[in-house]
Amino acid sequence: MKGIRRVAMALALSAWALPLAAQQQKPNDPVQAKLSTRVSKSPQNAAANRDLGVWYYKANRFQEARAPLEMARKIDPTDGVAALYAGMAAENVKDYAGAKDAYNAYLAVGTTKRVRNDIRVRLVTVTKLDAQASAKTAVANESKIAQVAGTPTTVAVLPFTIGGTNPDLQPLQVGLADLMISDLGKPNKLTIVERDKIQAITDEIALGKSGAVDQTSAVRAGKLIQAGSVVRGTLISTGGTNLTMTSDVVSTQTSAVVGTGVTDNKTMNDLFSMEKDMVNGTFKALNITLTPREQQDVDRRPTQNLAAFVAYGRGLMSQDAGRLDEAARFFENARSLDPGFAAALQHAQTAAAQAATNTTKIEAGLKGSKEGATANSAEKGTTVVGGGLTTTLNTVVGDVNPTTTNSVAATNNTSGGAPPTSRPAAAEATGTDQPAPRTGEVTIVIRKP
């Protein structure tokens, strides 16, 4: 089951990259030779490195694109095109941490609005993929990682274990964990591990697939994600609408349960108050005291609608499995059942956009932009050193309509003086602009009106 889910997720999340990877790589041509020569002659030329990297990227030679693009970013951290293509190249070779770094750099320096919007969406997917890659690495290096325990205030909330015979409650395993993560993070007194990371680790070690999470497994999961405390929860349907919810906190340092844990026996209608009891019990176990205002904040419920919450949980499960279109429909359903359910609305928008956003779409967003023109010139090897017509036009504007902006924006000026581009009219008219007095005398005569 776990294998199927992970394969499905990987296939879905990587679906956009596969057509690209399957495309034939373009062999070297005279343009590549020209760009390579430029880099050889001027290894510190940011534009030369960027152009070569973009050429490799467009030739589907993603691994080869990375070194020149990273060099271009290092030399000129303000080059948005280099950051963008570095991110896409990293993503295509599955270096998701590198892709995140470059995409975030693009958000800081890139100028094409459509691409920036797509990058924000894409970062959600890349973050998830990065979490999965990190989980694999963590498991592979478990013996080392397990030596370093997280602090007790770094808390991971594991997916709930759902018991009983009511299959409608299954989506609550991630829904309740998501809600607890949100509530525990509200007072800013704990470091809460992101759900993506927890889900990746639990998937990787198949945690909880065969029933309740035992202490040893919880401690193992906690250590792998560098959490000091792990919250376990169970929800059991005890017949009709009756439910039993329990939770406790396990210390990864001592492998012992901290405090006494919380148990609630209530009905389905009391699900949200039960969750708050679990949250308050967790704060108590971790010796966190809330101010009245913080308590009020924690007690606030994102929705009162159980059906909407179950739909939300289904959306999260679909999202985790990489079925983004399906996830978007569940989130949309949750939002329609409770229009005030802000998290559902946000996830609905993100999931729908995620499903449609990939590196191909991101690159297509450059069309018609200055950054797009730069990338196209790079591919053709026709980049005019110094910026081409853009620079020419900027210079024309600076000359025909000069302002203070021109003098301060020219960071390429030397330490010497730039020429005066406008006249100080009154000083010139009175001759007071002269450093050495000229022969004669200037008298300002003011006639009475």
Next chain:
Amino acid sequence: MRPKFLSLVLFAGLAAPLAAPLAAQSPSDAAIIVDPQFVQYKLGTGSTARTITQLGVPFAIIIPFSDRFNLDISSSYANSQVKVPGSATSTITGLTDAQVRGNLTLGDNAAVITIGVNLPSGQYKVPDAQQAAAGQIGSNFLIYPVTSMGNGLAATGGIGFAQTLGDWNLGIGASFRYSTAFDAYQVKTSVLRFQPGNEARIRLGLDRPVGDGTFNVSLTYSKFGKDLADSTAFATGDRALMQSALVVPMGGSADFQLSAWDLYRANGQQLGAAAPWENVLNGGVAIGWHLGDVYVQPSVEERIWNVAGNKAGLLTNAGVRLRFEWMGLSINPSAGYSLGSLYTIGQPATDVTGYKAALLIRLH
């Protein structure tokens, strides 16, 4: 009252984003640049030496609303002083005019329409005691970071075109500046109302790659209408500014830069006298290289000033500029030293020494 109020509003509006925490900025949507500069020239030696000092803080905000349209707002704060032994120091301090400019790009970088307004937020009705400081900073020879404290309300409209011609890029442009009258000086209780002449400007330039470097040359010509001081009409001379630069990489991380500019002002008139033609020619050379993450660029330049065919000034500037990135900011500190002479017919040369320090900071 009104200009002062306008100054305060503008200063508050422009300075607030500069003071805002970086985390609150959206750096890719706007560039914020501030360039504090300190310049001092000493003219003459000994007890007759005259010292002109300016602390200027030009600042600008660039807002690209889209790929095609951007807006920039700029102004400066300046404190300028002229000290003459035995006389009271002339000082003028405050905000200068603010400029708001919008640029709309048409086609695939084929043309740009530019419209700008000079808002009179600077210093007007300059009293006697401040006139020397307000005027001296306008020198075309000893160039100060802030050259004028106020030029009156004015509007400029222009258009530029760029076209590829083989390996060359041709850039041409034209603009018209419409100026309105302003109260320039106040002598006792009387105010000098000054109406600058309108200005028509054309520009022709070429640039091209040279290996991995670039070469550019341009000529800008300005023709002015009649100035009017109260009821006296006169004309400043037309101006021509030639600029050229060659930047070539030298292998490794080094580059070489050769630059020159020449400013010519034709015969004209000023209040009560003729203004003979003058020419300022400036040539410079700079070499830059990377020391780790820091770009270092020493430079030296020579400036020659000529008035009506007579040598009027000679100045050598030597300096060094650094550039590096820090916390998302581009930092450009620079420092320079100047040495030269001023010449007046029939009089001994006047020694000139000076130094300059600047710290340009740009938030992308």
